Amino acid sequence: MKMTDLDLYTATANASARVVIRRYSTSFGWASRLLPAPTRDHIARIYALVRIADELVDGPAEAAGVDKENRRALLDDLEAETERGLRLGFSTNLVVHAFATTARAHGIGMELCTPFFTSMRRDLDQAVFDESQLDEYIYGSAEVVGLMCLAVFDADSNRESSERERLHDGARRLGAAFQKVNFLRDFAGDHDDLGRTYLPAETVSATAQTLTDESKNATVASIREDLRAADASIPLLASSCRPAVWAARAMFGELTDRIESTPASVLMSTRVRVPDTVKTRILVRALAMKARQ
Secondary structure, eight states: OOOOHHHHHHHHHHHHHHHHHHHHOSHHHHHHTTSOHHHHHHHHHHHHHHHHHHHHHHSHHHHTTOOHHHHHHHHHHHHHHHHHHHHHSOOSSHHHHHHHHHHHHHTOOHHHHHHHHHHHHHTTTOSEEOHHHHHHHHIIIIIHHHHHHHHHHTTTOOOOHHHHHHHHHHHHHHHHHHHHHHHHHTHHHHHHHSOOEEEEGGGSOTTTOOOOHHHHHHHHHHHHHHHHHHHHHGGGSOTTTHHHHHHHHHHHHHHHHHHHTSOHHHHTTOOOOOOHHHHHHHHHHHHHHHHTO
16 A cells, blocks of 8 residues: 555654654663564654653753753643644654654543643752652653553553553552652752752751652652552553563662662762663563563
């Protein structure tokens, strides 16, 4: 069948999303390669929109000299373009067009996108969070992304409400765990370069916003609780998706272990990483899981 102009445009948009995840992601990118090709492409489109928004808030936009108010305006424009893309099924922004293609096919609407952009907007203003504000931030910045991915993973399934609720909770908790790991892993850069502390104000040094072993351990305990809840839902996923989700979860589990064994004073200046040998071991186990399907 001959490719239409719209087919060519959409294929080009989808290719742009694959470039974004390939250039920007390591752990998430290689875990997603364990997914079936169509599912992997949908996840890349979700990742691309999230990444572009994040880069707009913190990265190249600021480096290009775009001030905070103009970055806010650009973020507002991106949210408006996302809403329009979801409504029309077309966008002149290739990443938005690719995302809209996936979102419209899987019932992802602005009820998930709006909280995401709200959290991104907070990154332009808020340096310190109280516990309630942090919960809202984590929901918008991470949990909704987990729910978007779940919409793709669980497409066309016929489940009882109890299973849907467990999967919904698991997706949120896994997203929350990943985000909290990033808070601790990236503490030095967030604090020193961006002037932000993504931990409740009452759990860090009130005078200098420094990380303490007590606050670090409390966050690690919260991460482990989230991971346990997520682990209970992973077996409910379609078998084709389980190896990839397990691999991502295993990677962040390794990061959690290493963060727990690293003094807070070291985390204040060092970004903890998982060695390539450990990543390879996780990938091999995930490939073995996939081969047994």
